[in-house]
Amino acid sequence: QLSGNWGEKRKGYHAITRSSELFFRSVCLFLLLCTRPCNLPLNYVCTTQHCFDHEKLVRFTLSVRKNYHKVPYHNWWHAFNVAHCMYRMLDHEQEIFTELERQALIIACICHDLDHRGYTNQFMVKYETALASLYSTSVMEQHHFNQTVTILQQDGHNIFDHLTSDVYKQVLGYIRHYILATDLAQFFSNHKQVTRFCADQTFNIENTYHRNKLQAIMMSACDLSACAKTWPVQKKTVEIIYEEFYAQGDLEKKKGGVPLPMMDRDNAHNLPKEQVNFLRIFCEPLYGTLAVIFPHLSPLLENTKDNIHKWDNLAHGRPTTMWEVETSRIEKD
Numbered sequence: 013q014l015s016g017n018w019g020e021k022r023k024g025y026h027a028i029t030r031s032s033e034l035f036f037r038s039v040c041l042f043l044l045l046c047t048r049p050c051n052l053p054l055n056y057v058c059t060t061q062h063c064f065d066h067e068k069l070v071r072f073t074l075s076v077r078k079n080y081h082k083v084p085y086h087n088w089w090h091a092f093n094v095a096h097c098m099y100r101m102l103d104h105e106q107e108i109f110t111e112l113e114r115q116a117l118i119i120a121c122i123c124h125d126l127d128h129r130g131y132t133n134q135f136m137v138k139y140e141t142a143l144a145s146l147y148s149t150s151v152m153e154q155h156h157f158n159q160t161v162t163i164l165q166q167d168g169h170n171i172f173d174h175l176t177s178d179v180y181k182q183v184l185g186y187i188r189h190y191i192l193a194t195d196l197a198q199f200f201s202n203h204k205q206v207t208r209f210c211a212d213q214t215f216n217i218e219n220t221y222h223r224n225k226l227q228a229i230m231m232s233a234c235d236l237s238a239c240a241k242t243w244p245v246q247k248k249t250v251e252i253i254y255e256e257f258y259a260q261g262d263l264e265k266k267k268g269g270v271p272l273p274m275m276d277r278d279n280a281h282n283l284p285k286e287q288v289n290f291l292r293i294f295c296e297p298l299y300g301t302l303a304v305i306f307p308h309l310s311p312l313l314e315n316t317k318d319n320i321h322k323w324d325n326l327a328h329g330r331p332t333t334m335w336e337v338e339t340s341r342i343e344k345d
């Protein structure tokens with residue numbers, strides 16, 4: 013059930029330890045801050061149409077968290093990290109996106125993997141799951157958006173119910189576009205378009221199509237941001253990602269299927285090589301393009317390059333240390 017009877021939950025809510033309560037209040041304050049124009053004092057009482065009711069935001073965030081599964085990677089912490097990455101990305105670019113776009117980007121991030129079961133779209137389609145019978149493309153991403161709308165429609169959860177019906181439709185349209193953009197199958201076409209605009213210097217942030225494509229790759233950049241974290245975080249997160257991949261591969265073998273090499277734990281010795289390929293094919297081009305448009309994001313590209321270098325060392329049996337990354341940075345400066 014998406015969210016239990018709030019009355020009972022409130023008793024349950026107060027049973028949660030104080031630290032969890034403080035954590036969720038900080039999440040909501042963070043979400044409120046994400047949408048506060050940066051030049052306003054903290055105690056600003058919103059008078060514009062685009063302000064969240066704090067109690068609804070707490071209730072909405074708790075229900076979103078409740079609808080993430082306890083799977084190794086695609087859990088609430090992943091959603092929170094993706095939203096935090098978007099917050100830091102927008103922190104420098106408050107002026108180029110509208111307040112409504114900024115709110116939709118942050119909410120799309122915390123909701124973008126709602127009810128993920130730890131299986132890829134390919135797996136859901138191949139084994140003819142119920143969800144795959146509902147959606148022909150972007151199966152999980154369409155489900156994640158559907159879950160978002162369903163939570164918004166719960167009593168006391170609609171954080172956008174202060175908007176006019178036109179603006180409400182607009183913000184849900186934004187959120188749908190942003191969540192569907194996290195389907196890796198959409199990445200190449202989205203990225204290719206933005207790269208083309210940059211190459212022929214026709215990129216125009218005022219052009220709706222250009223704007224939508226940029227926001228799509230920003231969603232990908234936040235979703236894949238584990239690849240652009242420093243080596244200890246990248247290495248630990250990849251171990252967790254592959255724990256989920258191998259669980260899918262194990263289930264596929266149980267069903268008599270043959271998993272992708274990347275999902276097959278018998279192929280774990282090739283993990284460093286798989287990572288070099290994934291980072292080179294998806295992440296380096298992605299953070300490279302974003303660094304051209306938003307120079308303050310260049311550390312994401314630098315970290316990705318460092319991570320490729322370190323996975324490549326591991327793939328070739330060369331020792332690799334944290335010091336080496338620092339040295340390479342010093343040499344460059």
Ligand SMILES: O=c1ccn(-c2cccc(C(F)(F)F)c2)nc1-c1ccnn1-c1ccccc1
Pocket residue numbers: 132196235236237238239250253274287290
């Ligand atoms: O570190 C990774 C290595 C491989 N993949 C991957 C994922 C799917 C398909 C493919 C395929 F290449 F097969 F299409 C590769 N994702 C990640 C990664 C880094 C951050 N998020 N995710 C992620 C993204 C999506 C799903 C799971 C994890």
Ligand SMILES: [Zn+2]
Pocket residue numbers: 090094124125194235
């Ligand atoms: Zn994700």
